[in-house]
Amino acid sequence: MNTRSIRARIQAVAGRALAVIVVLLLANSLFLYSVHRPEGLVGLMMKAHVWLGYALCGALLVFFVPHYAGHRRHSNTRAQWLGYGLLLAIVVGVILGVRLAWLGKSPATASLVRAHELAFVIAMIAYLGHRLAAYVTPVLRYELAGVAVAIVLFVGYWGLEQPAVREAIVADLRQPAPAPVTRVSNPPTFDSPGGVDPTKSEPEHAPTAGLYGSADGYSVTAVAAGPADMGASHARTVSGHWLNEDDLRNPQYCGQCHTEIFEQWEASVHRFSSQNDPFYEKTFAAMQRHRPPEATKFCGGCHDPLVLLTGNMNGPIDRHSTNAQEGITCLLCHGVVDVQDRIGNANYVVAAPDHYPFYASDNPDEQEMNRRLIRSKPEKHKESFLKPHHRTSEFCLTCHKTHLDERINRYRWRRGPNDFDAWHDSAAGMKSALTFYNGEKQQRCQDCHMKDVPTNDPAARDGLTRDHTWGTANTALALLKDKPLLHQRCEELLKDCVRVDIFSAIPGDSDTIASRIWPLERPDARLRGGQTARVEVVVRNLRVGHLFPTGTIDLNEPWLEFAVSRDDGPILMSSGWLDETGRLDPSAHRFNLVLLTREGRLVDIHNVEEFHTVLYNNAIPLGQSDVIRYEFTVPALPDGARLRLSARLHYRKFSRQYTEFALGPDAPDMPIILVAEDQVDVTLGPPVAASAVPADNLLAERVNDFGIAHLRQGDTRTARWAFERAAELKPDDADAWVNMARCYLTDGALDDLEVVLRRADELHPVYHKTAYFLGRLRAAQGRFDDAVRAYDVTLAAFPEDREVLNQKGTALFKQERFAEAISVFEEVLRIDPENVSAHSYLFRAHATLGNQEKSRMHERRYLKYQPQEAEKPLHEIYRRNNPDANREANAQHVHPLSPPPTAKPVGDRKVQIEPRI
Numbered sequence: 001m002n003t004r005s006i007r008a009r010i011q012a013v014a015g016r017a018l019a020v021i022v023v024l025l026l027a028n029s030l031f032l033y034s035v036h037r038p039e040g041l042v043g044l045m046m047k048a049h050v051w052l053g054y055a056l057c058g059a060l061l062v063f064f065v066p067h068y069a070g071h072r073r074h075s076n077t078r079a080q081w082l083g084y085g086l087l088l089a090i091v092v093g094v095i096l097g098v099r100l101a102w103l104g105k106s107p108a109t110a111s112l113v114r115a116h117e118l119a120f121v122i123a124m125i126a127y128l129g130h131r132l133a134a135y136v137t138p139v140l141r142y143e144l145a146g147v148a149v150a151i152v153l154f155v156g157y158w159g160l161e162q163p164a165v166r167e168a169i170v171a172d173l174r175q176p177a178p179a180p181v182t183r184v185s186n187p188p189t190f191d192s193p194g195g196v197d198p199t200k201s202e203p204e205h206a207p208t209a210g211l212y213g214s215a216d217g218y219s220v221t222a223v224a225a226g227p228a229d230m231g232a233s234h235a236r237t238v239s240g241h242w243l244n245e246d247d248l249r250n251p252q253y254c255g256q257c258h259t260e261i262f263e264q265w266e267a268s269v270h271r272f273s274s275q276n277d278p279f280y281e282k283t284f285a286a287m288q289r290h291r292p293p294e295a296t297k298f299c300g301g302c303h304d305p306l307v308l309l310t311g312n313m314n315g316p317i318d319r320h321s322t323n324a325q326e327g328i329t330c331l332l333c334h335g336v337v338d339v340q341d342r343i344g345n346a347n348y349v350v351a352a353p354d355h356y357p358f359y360a361s362d363n364p365d366e367q368e369m370n371r372r373l374i375r376s377k378p379e380k381h382k383e384s385f386l387k388p389h390h391r392t393s394e395f396c397l398t399c400h401k402t403h404l405d406e407r408i409n410r411y412r413w414r415r416g417p418n419d420f421d422a423w424h425d426s427a428a429g430m431k432s433a434l435t436f437y438n439g440e441k442q443q444r445c446q447d448c449h450m451k452d453v454p455t456n457d458p459a460a461r462d463g464l465t466r467d468h469t470w471g472t473a474n475t476a477l478a479l480l481k482d483k484p485l486l487h488q489r490c491e492e493l494l495k496d497c498v499r500v501d502i503f504s505a506i507p508g509d510s511d512t513i514a515s516r517i518w519p520l521e522r523p524d525a526r527l528r529g530g531q532t533a534r535v536e537v538v539v540r541n542l543r544v545g546h547l548f549p550t551g552t553i554d555l556n557e558p559w560l561e562f563a564v565s566r567d568d569g570p571i572l573m574s575s576g577w578l579d580e581t582g583r584l585d586p587s588a589h590r591f592n593l594v595l596l597t598r599e600g601r602l603v604d605i606h607n608v609e610e611f612h613t614v615l616y617n618n619a620i621p622l623g624q625s626d627v628i629r630y631e632f633t634v635p636a637l638p639d640g641a642r643l644r645l646s647a648r649l650h651y652r653k654f655s656r657q658y659t660e661f662a663l664g665p666d667a668p669d670m671p672i673i674l675v676a677e678d679q680v681d682v683t684l685g686p687p688v689a690a691s692a693v694p695a696d697n698l699l700a701e702r703v704n705d706f707g708i709a710h711l712r713q714g715d716t717r718t719a720r721w722a723f724e725r726a727a728e729l730k731p732d733d734a735d736a737w738v739n740m741a742r743c744y745l746t747d748g749a750l751d752d753l754e755v756v757l758r759r760a761d762e763l764h765p766v767y768h769k770t771a772y773f774l775g776r777l778r779a780a781q782g783r784f785d786d787a788v789r790a791y792d793v794t795l796a797a798f799p800e801d802r803e804v805l806n807q808k809g810t811a812l813f814k815q816e817r818f819a820e821a822i823s824v825f826e827e828v829l830r831i832d833p834e835n836v837s838a839h840s841y842l843f844r845a846h847a848t849l850g851n852q853e854k855s856r857m858h859e860r861r862y863l864k865y866q867p868q869e870a871e872k873p874l875h876e877i878y879r880r881n882n883p884d885a886n887r888e889a890n891a892q893h894v895h896p897l898s899p900p901p902t903a904k905p906v907g908d909r910k911v912q913i914e915p916r917i
Contacts, residue, residue, distance in 0.1 A: 014063035079133040086126035093119030231297030234347040242311035247352040264468040267483040270328040275319035301346025302399035334385035344401030396445040426622040428545030433798035437623040475671040476653040540625035547619035553593035573897040600877035613871035627709035632897040639685035700729035713891040734764035
């Protein structure tokens with residue numbers, strides 16, 4: 001047998017093998033392309049696809065060498081070039097296929113997948129062209145037969161798939177594409193089918209759908225009376241039964257692919273939310289000693305979800321167990337399939353994840369197949385673990401909006417930490433028409449606390465993913481867990497989020513309006529030695545999208561340090577120092593919340609189960625401000641001497657007292673972050689003629705903040721003066737006139753209110769704020785139809801403003817248009833199920849219409865949520881025994897200054913402040 005015969009025989013055998021491989025590969029590719037779920041034969045078909053690809057390379061090489069040798073000098077150049085193109089397309093496709101076999105499908109490799117598919121489509125076209133261009137072109141019967149065989153094989157593969165999977169795929173294909181989610185729907189009212197009664201600690205019956213409805217085939221109907229008793233927590237499982245021990249843990253599994261996100265999570269507060277947080281562990285242990293599991297489960301829904309949801313909170317907790325040490329895991333957050341309502345207290349519905357095959361296998365080959373399945377068929381993975389609600393603030397409210405009920409405090413309903421409502425009513429939430437400063441774009445929780453960061457993660461879009469470190473202010477855990485990345489995120493979040501402004505001073509005992517020196521940094525400002533002076537410092541929440549501070553406000557310790565010195569000399573007098581043990585000056589101004597027990601004692605270790613009443617809350621909403629006053633005797637220095645006033649806002653996570661409670665007397669000092677600062681140098685001497693204040697937008701904003709602070713404290717006279725100055729400095733600003741309207745409305749000066757509203761309307765016609773206050777004016781005048789029309793103007797721009805809705809409902813109620821009023825107040829309750837005013841009017845409106853059952857229901861809710869005047873004597877008990885707290889509890893109070901004792905330094909005192917006018 002000669003060389004040519006041998007070559008022809010090899011080519012013929014290789015050609016037949018190549019044809020078989022191509023048919024199998026075509027059938028296999030059709031199967032993998034059409035199947036969207038990883039079950040059944042998919043794993044086997046993926047392996048077969050890779051090995052068929054390698055077999056294709058071998059058969060092609062064996063076929064090509066003799067085929068090229070026999071045709072390289074052929075005169076049919078068209079067929080030759082089509083053959084070369086065919087070979088190039090196959091080589092490119094194979095190289096891309098090998099690359100994908102290692103990387104898998106992901107957003108980052110989407111272009112490779114498309115290029116791989118396109119290369120073989122081009123190869124098939126080139127093959128047909130190559131065959132048709134040959135001088136002797138047989139009928140393509142073998143190719144057609146091959147396609148027929150491929151189709152038969154494809155159908156056969158499909159038939160071997162699990163019937164349930166096949167039916168699910170067919171159902172998916174028949175379903176229309178879901179409409180894009182553009183707005184979170186409101187929850188059902190608790191009067192509607194499937195609604196929730198927020199006066200109960202448990203729903204009367206489980207909701208059939210919550211804020212988002214049924215998600216991706218999961219049934220979100222929880223069995224409230226089923227085996228899983230969640231106690232005071234509102235958490236639910238899809239089945240209503242406890243989950244298995246290992247259903248929600250194992251974040252390391254997620255970290256195999258999402259390495260960078262896992263590293264971020266490892267440095268997060270969510271990672272240390274459970275018994276691995278020494279502060280929470282100590283407080284929870286104290287609660288366990290005198291409350292039953294039914295009450296302590298209130299904490300578990302957010303802090304110990306893996307312990308609660310597996311039924312391990314029915315008795316003493318093994319704090320060293322895996323679930324108690326995992327914190328909030330990937331599978332917990334991404335396993336939430338629904339948010340039931342806007343009540344909070346862990347009101348999520350969670351499902352045990354539906355994992356890909358071989359998830360729990362100990363076999364390394366099967367583990368690798370599991371990862372390959374996820375990479376190659378990621379659709380189900382994405383659908384299971386990333387749902388529309390994960391991108392909303394309503395998802396965060398599940399744990400960041402809380403309340404306590406009688407099972408916890410043995411008293412009554414009390415509001416707990418609530419970031420959501422503060423966000424909802426702020427310029428960040430863009431839901432309220434009545435903010436002092438207008439927002440430009442809604443900022444969701446994720447936009448501040450999960451900023452986009454560059455990563456190479458498979459979930460990245462354009463090289464960015466959400467930061468799973470979660471920017472927080474918990475510097476204590478950053479220190480104890482040695483997480484510098486977390487501390488960095490804390491500093492980034494806190495730095496300059498608030499503005500400190502030493503704005504003005506009032507010398508002596510003179511009239512506060514006429515003699516106020518403002519702004520205090522002006523060159524002609526003078527204070528007299530030996531005379532008393534009162535300095536006013538304005539602190540404004542610039543960019544914290546809820547309250548500053550927030551969260552555990554009773555434990556957090558932001559405070560204002562104010563000091564007086566001579567130039568760069570030592571401090572002469574101050575407020576806000578730390579003593580040698582690290583405890584804060586008791587007379588310092590704190591931005592905190594003070595809770596009292598039923599005996600009138602301080603709730604000092606976050607023992608919220610004993611919380612009975614709020615003495616005061618000094619937190620500042622976004623876009624609002626507070627004014628802190630310091631009074632002292634100006635040092636008797638020569639005229640012309642310079643006095644330096646400095647104010648610094650510090651933040652420390654946890655007071656020294658609480659730190660020692662949790663960690664013992666030898667506990668390390670918690671980090672202190674300088675949030676903001678200001679400094680003013682004032683010349684001593686007799687008063688000089690005051691120069692005109694130059695018009696300046698920043699100064700207009702500062703004096704506006706000064707007015708907002710006084711309005712919040714009830715001093716409408718000073719607030720009105722400030723807003724008038726703001727209008728002079730910025731004549732085209734309608735908000736200055738609207739703010740004057742706020743003062744006149746508070747004072748009941750209706751004629752003046754009409755004047756300033758007309759002026760605001762001239763500057764900004766049909767302004768939503770002007771319309772609201774016009775509605776209040778017309779309602780006060782008894783012109784309720786006009787009031788409703790004005791409120792509708794505001795609601796057209798801000799349909800979820802519960803205050804405007806309440807005022808509209810009140811106007812309708814007073815016109816005896818009860819059915820319309822009921823509709824409006826029910827809308828309020830869809831937004832805020834615990835709204836006292838709405839329940840108050842609803843129980844009276846339903847009673848008037850004869851709906852006695854609904855009337856009694858809303859009356860119960862009104863009585864549940866309304867403030868209790870009977871708690872005031874407890875305030876008096878505590879205030880009598882605590883003069884510093886007594887001063888802070890007064891809206892308008894003055895802090896004395898005194899020479900600082902031997903104390904710990906609070907950071908570097910060098911302050912660099914840019915000139916402001």
